[in-house]
Amino acid sequence: MSGKPFSDKSGDWWRSGVIYQIYPRSFCDANGDGIGDLPGITEKLDYVQSLGVDAIWISPFFKSPMADFGYDVSDYRDVDPIFGKLDDFDRLIEAAHARGLRVIIDQILSHTSDQHPWFEESRSSRDNPKADWYVWADPKPDGSAPNNWMSNFGGSAWRWCSRRRQYYLTNFLKEQPDLNLHNPEVQEQLLSDLKFWLDRGVDGFRLDAINHAFHDQSLADNPPRPLELDEKGLPPVNTYNYQWHIHDKSQPENLVFLQRVRQLMNQYPGTVTMGEVGDDNTHKIMAEYTTGERLNMAYSFDLLTEESSAKFLRDTLEKNREVIEQGWPCWSISNHDVPRSFTRWNKGFDTEQAMARAPLFLLMQLTLRGSVCLYQGEELGLEEAELAFEDLVDPYGINLWPDFKGRDGCRTPMPWSNSDEPNAGFSAVKPWLPVPEEHCHKAVSLQEKNPQSMLNRFRALLDWHKNQSSELATAAQEIVDTQNDLLVFFRRGEMREYLVALNLGKDAETFALPSEFSSAEDITPTLFAGERNGEQLTLPPAGARVLLRKQ
Incomplete structure (x- = not known):
């Protein structure tokens, strides 16, 4: 069985489109195990449709050991049992399309899980059929790592494999070895995996950390970066910020590969690609990656920072305008990787002021040149959750606690009801992350009844946006x-x-x-x-x- 294709094949829907990101672990638990799942998303599609968005982006639900909660894939063509089955995904696609909602899914093309069969074979020897499917390098004469590249999560990006007597590259967790896309076989396999989901009816892909897909094969050291000291006069907590990332990402070969992705997507009218392209020079990368037959749109971390002043926004938007030209941005101010914008962008403002400002930022997104991506819970005005250390599950936060609290605070479950239902209606049992008490007071069921609620203000804004000219x-x-x-x-x-x-x-x-x-x-x-x-x-x-x- 495959999902029913979306009937509207208009190619440029995404230019004025609003995309709603769903983090499946935290959206709705339909089977009562404390973890959100695909049937839970299907159950809540009427709610999503009522918001007035055009598409949903579902974060990873593929089979995975969950070291990074699905961003460490062990099977690109199957659903992890905690989220359901392939049949559940097909039903979700059909139900979404019946409601006029397109479905975009995450694809992680730069790395896999270390438990993926490809990596198990690759690390078994230096001469097996998949020996060159990952980025391997010999140690320096003193046994140290091949170069100075740093992981996004801190520390060296290289891990030692005793079987091959070589290091393998891990731009993120040690459990996430980097694929070697310089190998044509790897490219063909990944394109085939994309086709698998297109044939099931998906309307597009959000390509995770896509500018990490290729590395400089010379393995040259990255140059040091002038350190920006914090208010205590201390250097950054994360060693990733100690260097300019010249050689470990954003390589020219990536542009050629993205053209191949686009050629595949063009065979499925109306589908779209959205890339995550964090970089030292994000505006330039966004322009390169979305110009010509590459990505349709891209978003960076420029608006996912702590800063939100008018001056900062003017400077950021002007830099983007100067560089991107015919390229296309997607404006996101919240996602599953950063503290919620309600908290992050309202420092120095009281709760009442913050409640008034949240719709203002949505109006900004809706009137800028570019597409819009909203994160689940923004429409409720959810603030960043403050969790105790013992409640953390994110290895990023656990590793750098207490200077960095990780990403759990923006991933807590959606509060659906503030009635007698446990865990705000998310799950009948203890959820994988706790539901903060303050979130219960902003539950969907409460806001539905209040015409002036944040939820209904967001709906009114999205309805206003739909009534504007496509120009x-x-x-x-x-x-x-x-x-x-x-x-x-x-x-x-x-x-x-x-x-x-x-x-x-x-x-x-x-x-x-x-x-x-x-x-x-x-x-x-x-x-x-x-x-x-x-x-x-x-x-x-x-x-x-x-x-x-x-x-």
Whole structure:
């Protein structure tokens, strides 16, 4: 059985699309084992549809030892039993498509689990059929690692294998050996695995850490990076930040491989690729990876940082505009790897102010040039969970505790109900991560009843976005240097021009309108305060105005 294909094959749906990320372990537990699963996602698709999003992105559900919770794949073509079966995925696809929702799934092409049969064979000897399927290198004469490359999770990126008397590359956990995509056989296998899911009806792939897929075969050392000291005058906690990552990722061969991926995707009209491309120069990489017949869109970690001031956003967006040209960004301010934006972007603001600001950031995403990716729970205004050390399961956080708390705080279960149901309706038994008490007070069942809730404000914004001209997605973008707490930008299309003004500060701000916008139509969503007096906008904190001028 394969999933019913999506009937709408329009190629550019993603340009104005809103994608909703589902972290399956934490979405809904249908079988009562404390871990979310595919039938749980299917059960909640009516809720997802009610949000007004265009697609769901499901984080990994493949067979895995779960050292990195699914990002260490041991079988690219099967569902891990904790999430269900292939039949469950087929039913999910069919149910999503029946509701007009496209389905994007994660693909991890740069590395596998060390328990994948490919790696088991590769490390058995230096002359087996898969001996060159992973990145192996001899030690230096003194027995040390081949070079100075560092793992994203801290420490050396190299692990010793006594059977081969060689090191293997691990850009992430030691249980995640890097595939050698310089080997044509590896490329063919990965493309075949992508085709397997396309034939089951998926509408696209989110390609995890895709710029890590190739390495510099010379194995040259990465140069040191000037260290940015913290407020205590100490260098970074993670050794990954001690060097410029010139040779261990973002290699030119990757662009050629992405063209091969695109050729495959073109055989399935309406499908899409979204790449995660964190790098020292992310704007340049986003431009390269989304220009021409490569990825459709890419997102980086530029808006997944602690900083959210108007100046920071102006600088980031302007750098992106200068570089990306015909490429295509996807704007994400939260995901499963970083603290939740409600906490991260509201430092120094009280709870009431934070509640007012959250829709402001969504309005920003919806009016920028690019696609939008939302993370489950953003629509509820969930804050980052504070967990005790004994509750942690993320090896990244356990390894660097207490200076870095890991990723568990943004991965806690969705709160569905604040009634008598245990664990906020997520599971009937103790869940894999605890449900914070403060999240229970923001449960879906409570917010459904309140027209002014965060959930219903998000729905209203997404509904507003659907009613805008498609030109809002593609119009050129121009950032205004206001030199204050206003984020102001123009979107200039052939038939329509927009002015977007957002007050990110704690005080009221004014903005002098260009004369051509003094009589423009005010299309601001009703939940934002602010006013226009002649040729001046006045915006209170968390206020906004969107003006439309037709040519």
